[in-house]
Amino acid sequence: MACRAIIGYRLTSPREQPETMLFSSFNYLVFLPIVFGLYWVLPNKFRKMLLLVASYIFYMSWLPKYGLLLFGLTVVNYFLGLLISSAEKRKKFFLTLAIVVNLGCLCFFKYTNFLLDSVWQGLKALNQTTGIQLVNMSQAPVYDILLPLGISFFAFEFIHYVVDVYKGSKPMKNFFDFALFGAFFPSQIAGPIKRFQDFSKQLVHPPVFSTKDFNDGMFLILQGLFKKVCLGDVLAQLIVDPGYANPAALGTMDAWIVFFAFTFQVFFDFAGYTDIGRGSALLFGYRVPINFNLPFLSANFLEIWRRWHISLSTWLRDYLYFPMGGSHCSPWKQRRNLFLTMALGGLWHGAAWHYVFFGCIQGVILAVTRDWQQFTDKHPTLSKMKPTPWWHWSAVVATFWTWTVLLVIFRAPSVTHAFQMYERGFGSSPAGEITTTFFNSTLPITMVAYGLFCAIHAWVEYMNKKELALPAVAMQIANFWNQSVPMKAVTYSAVAIAILAYAPGHVQPFVYFQF
């Protein structure tokens, strides 16, 4: 009965998603400063509790009853973690139980309808080919199950916890610390998928206020907001959504703008979310791992997955690829392991066949890339060419282009739809509205501005790394920046106004919320 109450049983039409407290919404703009102010005003012993309460308020602002689900999973994993750690003989049983509970919840909420639909489609196809009446329904059965926000992320964090405890890590003894690990609002909805060893260390030493952390946090939040609101949201509203909604209206140029727009949209959206989350965590003195490391500069697909959604790829590596044997087995088994890891990674992204298809293609490409690398390493001429810059940059361009083309399968609502998009992109029809819209929008300016920002950032990093002196003007500005509170306040305000200026009328939900 309780289950029925939570999922709202058997409705044929999917419900409208309730509103959530998006990082880029006005509600969060109010929520974050309140929690921040209270956090540093309260005595140290109450701070963790405040963060826990704030995290549950944040989560329950979306759908209060799903707070129970998060709490329930936290309780179960906490006790199972303790049992795994203390049990002498039944460790494996408790681990299996914990994995079954976490994956069971994830599968129930995320894959029930997908499974029912797939079985129904299969039976229907059999019905048509054999004539045997196996299914007597005009429509596939649909359960009105609303996917709890962030379940894919916190379920993976809990699995990581119980597996690592099983492997010998010390479990978290304090329940409230563990609950905060599971619910920490800056990384609650779309990661990064944290490692409890890193997080619990930060809980032991209570953070003190640091202006450096505050400045770094503000910088990350504003950078994340710019990526999300001024780039990701505008790309989505003006280019990607209208483009994918009506492939027939796309010219060749339009289609390619749409393809590239989605590549950038998903990056800006997710990297923006991560930046805001990491920045918010820093305001409270906590550090959350990075999730992106210039992925579009990757020279092959193996590298791209080391730079893109790092916390997920490392999770898949540690808890899926390695247990299957990883690369310590025969070449064919290695290829199989890569393929299965990526196929399951694709399925993790969403309950639809086009995600599985996307994952399978990634698996094949990774296996081929590894073979190609081994071949070029052994080949006398190719091995000499490999270290040259032109080889590297050609590989970067080819990798980015292929990644963009493959993401069409990821974004399109179905594989058929994806092929319709490819048809437009590889055909030859005159440019339509999308091209005009793109050049009329603020996107060329904001994207160039962001490119310049990245170039300056990379240049400063490079100069620091090489221990080279920056030009005198840059040094003076940097010194003034470090010493002047008014300059910081004015700069933050100016950047905030600039974000408002280039923001679209409507706030878009984060792409990764659906996963």
Next chain:
Amino acid sequence: MQTVAPPEKKQVAEWYTPGVPRKPLWRTAAEALVCLVVAVAILEGVFRISGVGGQEFLTPSRTLGTTHLPGKNIIWRMEGFSADNLNSIGYRDIEHTVAKPAGVKRIAVLGDSHSEGLQVPLQDVYARRLEMQLNEGASHNFEVINFACSGYSTAQEYVQYTHEVEQYKPDVTVVLMHWGNTSANIVDPKKRNKAQPRPYFYIDSEGKLQQDNSVIDWYYAPGAENNAWSKAINWLQLNSRIYGVLTQTDMALNNNERVYFKWRGNFQRVLAFLQGKDPKAEVPGPSYAEQDPTKVTDALVVALSDKCAKTGSKLVVMLLPDPTGTASQQLAGELTALGKEHGFGLLDLSEAFKQHPQQKDLFLRVHLSSLGHKFVADTLQEYLQQNDLLTTSTPMADSSSAGDTKVAAKAPVDNSEDAPVATQHATDSFPGYETLKAPVSVKEPI
């Protein structure tokens, strides 16, 4: 040897860089001022170059509630895109002289944001398209003047006709309406303090259409547009892109964020209280019974039709399709009947839109797309041609010539200044309809 453990270093909050002496207050203030000036200059420059913050284009008016800022450069990105200037009088149109050139037939277009068409370039707006299409391959025989302004209700359009449109002596007046306009024509006397400042109308106990200007009077004190505050705001509206960004954000948040909407309302009430206005006090104005928006709208259309007829213009009401369908059908039905009675034309676009092969592409999110504007221009042109409104030159009628037309003797007349309502009904028969049988007063069930 006894060793003493070093005292545990206590972690302290780092509020400032240790070892760096604090700056005197005047220096911090000077730094803040310089940073602020530099930041404002940079933002204004960047926003201007990149074309943002130019969506501020309305200014308060004691007559109409709001009007366009003359000559304002608008860069519209909220839905669709356009970047052009309002003309020197403040219409989204090219320049037109008030005096009508000889041999030219004038069509006045009244309406709200759908006719204003900020979502598409000026040359794509249906009024401009219509003028270009009518003058195609011929000399300059037609002028289509677009008086439309965002947010205008039928009541505002009616008042606008007297104050602005009439002097241009249009031969045909086109009003683009939709169901949403009707509710903006009336105000609940108990909720005037929450209403938008604009002229409202009501039908009094004697069945006469009356204007209620109380909300405008409450919002804008006489001469308020000339005080220093209003002038400063006007200057910012015309010249500051940062101001434009802030007002645009305010509008977007007010429309999309519930919490912001609530807080903003509370803030405004506090502000009103500080200005000495009791936010809960009723706004002074005439008291009247609850109004039916459709009836008031019908009466306004009839009154506008009469006023047009008096000045030698023919009224054509265009109805935009309504997504819900039913409400629009009801309004169309009523206006068709009234049109037959009062001699104005009705062009209901619902069916035509439904049958269009690219129905989905006629609108952007809410407003007409370029294709939609083109379709409206084509449909309107066809309608005007079919009803013989373009071929024959109608002799201009001044107010005295209106008397030549048949006058509704039954209609009650209210000539007071406060009630500039049409209560007399000119009976120019509308081409395509039967000659008017009997004029009806607004007392009659509408």
